[in-house]
Amino acid sequence: MATQAQVIGAPAAPTVQGPPRVPEFEIVPVKALPIIALVVVGLIASIASNKVWALEFFHVVGGGLWTGIDLFVGLIVGPIIGRLPVQARIEFSTRFMPKMIVLMPTLVTMTLASGLQLARVTGFLFVEYPDHWWLTASYVVVGVMTVIALGILEPANIAVLFELKKARPNPERIGKLMRIFVYTAGITGIMQLSTLIIMTKLGTW
Amino acid sequence: MISESAEHAPSTQEEEREFPPVQQLAILTFILIVSAGVFSVAYLPDRAPLPFPFVLISSAYVVMVINAILVSQIKEFAWDRFVQVAGWALLAQAVSVGMIEYAFVVDHVRGKLLVMLSMGLFVYGFNVPLLLGFSVARFQPPAPWPKRSSAGSDL
Numbered sequence: 426m427a428t429q430a431q432v433i434g435a436p437a438a439p440t441v442q443g444p445p446r447v448p449e450f451e452i453v454p455v456k457a458l459p460i461i462a463l464v465v466v467g468l469i470a471s472i473a474s475n476k477v478w479a480l481e482f483f484h485v486v487g488g489g490l491w492t493g494i495d496l497f498v499g500l501i502v503g504p505i506i507g508r509l510p511v512q513a514r515i516e517f518s519t520r521f522m523p524k525m526i527v528l529m530p531t532l533v534t535m536t537l538a539s540g541l542q543l544a545r546v547t548g549f550l551f552v553e554y555p556d557h558w559w560l561t562a563s564y565v566v567v568g569v570m571t572v573i574a575l576g577i578l579e580p581a582n583i584a585v586l587f588e589l590k591k592a593r594p595n596p597e598r599i600g601k602l603m604r605i606f607v608y609t610a611g612i613t614g615i616m617q618l619s620t621l622i623i624m625t626k627l628g629t630w
Numbered sequence: 631m632i633s634e635s636a637e638h639a640p641s642t643q644e645e646e647r648e649f650p651p652v653q654q655l656a657i658l659t660f661i662l663i664v665s666a667g668v669f670s671v672a673y674l675p676d677r678a679p680l681p682f683p684f685v686l687i688s689s690a691y692v693v694m695v696i697n698a699i700l701v702s703q704i705k706e707f708a709w710d711r712f713v714q715v716a717g718w719a720l721l722a723q724a725v726s727v728g729m730i731e732y733a734f735v736v737d738h739v740r741g742k743l744l745v746m747l748s749m750g751l752f753v754y755g756f757n758v759p760l761l762l763g764f765s766v767a768r769f770q771p772p773a774p775w776p777k778r779s780s781a782g783s784d785l
Contacts, residue, residue, distance in 0.1 A: 453718070465725060472733050534726055542733060551675035561672040568664040575758055576657035580765030583715065587766045598769060 446512065447594060450519040452586045457527045464531055472542050480543040487535030488624065492617045494529070499614045511596075515589070522586055526579075533574070537567065549627065556630070563623045570616050577609050649768055650700040655693055656761035662690035663750050663757075670747075677743070684746055690753045694760070701764055708770035716763030720755075727755040 471479035506517055544550040549560065581602040588594050588602070666683035673679075701712075734747055 465729065469729060469732065472729075473736060530722070530726075534729070538729060538733060542737075545737060550671075553675070557672075557674070560674075561668070564668045564671055568668050572657060572660045572664055576653070576660050576761065580653065580761055583762055584765045584769055587711065587715075588769055595769075 447515055447589050448519055450523060450586075450589075452523055452526070452583070452590065454523050454527060457524070461527060461531050464535060468535055468538055471539060475542070475546050477543070477546055480539045480546060483535045483539035484543050487532045487539065488620075491529070491532040491536050492620060494532070495614060495617050518585075519589060522582060526582065526586070529574075530579075533571075549630075552630075559623055559626055563620065563627075566616050566619050566623065570613050570620075573609050573613055577605060578613070581605050647706075647768070649704065649764075652697055652701055652764045653761060655697040655700070656757055656764075659690045659693045659697065659753060659757045662686045662693065663754050666690070666746075666750055670743075680742055680746060683750075687746060687750045687753065690757075691749070694753055694757055698756075698760060701760065706772040708767040708773050709775040710773040711770045712763040712767035713776055714763075715766045716759040719759035719762045723755040723758050727751045 467479075468483055471483055506514055509517070541550075544560070552560070585599055585602050588599055663686070666686035669686070670678040670683050701707075730751055731748060734744060739747065
């Protein structure tokens with residue numbers, strides 16, 4: 426989620442003359458909604474059935490993609506896009522960010538909902554302290570990431586897309602919102618690394 | 631006739647506007663809710679004492695209501711965009727919150743604990759649309775509250 430930030434918000438790249446052209450785009454890609462509905466139904470079924478395989482599937486797939494996308498786009502794709510001309514960044518962002526709006530919340534919901542249920546079914550949730558500190562640490566990490574994502578990243582993301590929809594988008598405002606992205610992206614990226622450490626530790630119990 | 635550069639020049643009017651600290655209060659609401667959740671779950675396998683998380687969630691309620699009042703008092707606001715974004719976000723939140731509530735019920739969470747968690751989910755469910763609606767509308771040209779569902783074309 427963090428990583429869309431670096432698409433436009435990175436340090437200034439060579440600029441083009443004249444106003445940038447913003448291509449037509451959908452803020453919410455409607456075609457993706459049936460797929461998301463399918464995922465939600467599958468997730469509910471896995472929670473209702475308490476089948477460990479299904480819960481593990483949703484947790485591992487969702488968590489792996491969530492962490493992987495955050496790290497990959499934040500550390501690899503983001504800096505590359507940051508060096509592109511403004512027009513190229515806009516072209517990329519108008520295609521990329523709407524997809525992230527539907528993809529990341531779905532992955533987060535998949536991961537957290539199935540994770541909590543999985544921990545309950547497998548008994549991880551009920552381990553005693555001091556081992557329980559690992560779980561508590563994961564709650565804190567997820568909690569902080571949730572506050573950052575819902576409180577800062579997502580609002581800025583959506584505000585930028587609506588700004589780009591205007592007949593006269595304000596580049597200064599877009600840059601400002603994207604800088605917010607860049608800083609918060611760094612924080613969530615680091616926190617994703619701590620999630621990896623915690624989860625691999627839990628996996629070896 | 632408007633030249634191309636003038637056409638694309640951003641409006642500076644919106645830039646100068648000041649708004650109440652809606653985003654800050656919304657983040658504070660999130661922090662209170664998340665803290666209550668982490669505190670409660672950290673006690674497992676024992677049951678967490680309820681008073682402290684209850685105070686946190688009640689505080690979140692108060693902050694959210696104050697925030698909603700602050701938003702409602704804004705004059706010259708893009709209410710059409712606010713309703714559009716907050717409405718869709720509310721729908722998405724209803725799905726998310728409904729699923730979490732369902733998980734609680736399936737897991738036999740009952741009594742005061744269920745009431746407390748449901749209260750927390752309710753705040754979470756309303757805080758996100760409030761924040762997203764405000765975040766978009768603050769940068770849009772002012773418009774009245776939509777009478778019909780005419781603001782959905784951009785989505």
